[in-house]
Amino acid sequence: MAPPPAKKQKTDDIKSPIVFPCPGQKPDVRLIVFDQEFHINSTLLKLNSAFFRKFLDSTNKTVVAIDPTSSSSTLTRPETSQIGFGSVSTFEYEWVTKIDEGGEKWFLTIAFEKLMCAIYTRPYQLINTKELLLMTALADYYCALPILTRILDGAFINSPQFCKGIGSHASELFVAAAKIRNALLFRECLIWVVISYRDREFESLEDKRLRMIVRCAHGEVSTRLTGATAVVLTKTADT
Secondary structure (H helix, E strand, C coil): CCCCCCCCCCCCCCCCCEECCECCECCCEEEEECCEEEEECHHHHHHHCHHHHHHCCCCCCEEECCHHHCEEEEEECCCCEEECCCEEECCCEEEEEEECCCCCHHHHHHHHHHHHHHHCCCCCCCCCHHHHHHHHHHHHHCCCHHHHHHCHHHHHHCCHHHHHCCHHHHHHHHHHHHHHCCHHHHHHHHHHHHHCHHHCHHHHCCCHHHHHHHHHHHHHHHHHHHHHHHHHHHHHHHC
């Protein structure tokens, strides 16, 4: 009997690094987010993230990471970094994120990549509410909310699927819009929250200022509607 065929040796999947080039400058930061590498320029990181502006050149390189991921992160300044199969590349900084088992690595990695797109002012597309909420949490942690806000309007134009789902997640996005201070998303979510005013979902909002905004907006709409109805009834009676 012929011997059974030899099993193929399994090899670990090595993902290609995601490189964000900067004209005239080489990437000098190696970010390892779970199992994905990002090669970034430190100048743009420092310019658009107060977190990296503080910690890239600090002596204390260990920080507590963002709560939703239950993860930990370390920032080192290595002389050389191993990439791929034994190749050596020099980076001035290295950022490594570790996550406990059970975390949503894929979603967080995609959200982090799109946050880097925001930092580089690259166009990107939002897929769903969860993605934007993760991006908001990451931008808040890395102190990069201003840059996320500035280019978010452009992302809405490229994200019809996300825009269609705003009404179904209006309350969550209303809170996120307030945090990132995006006027376009805030107004859109406010409209949807006011439309569902009778369901009293807005009362579950933790921020009392947001609850007050919803009440005031509903009151203004009701006042205008009452006034318009009175005008119509008056004109009808005169005819």
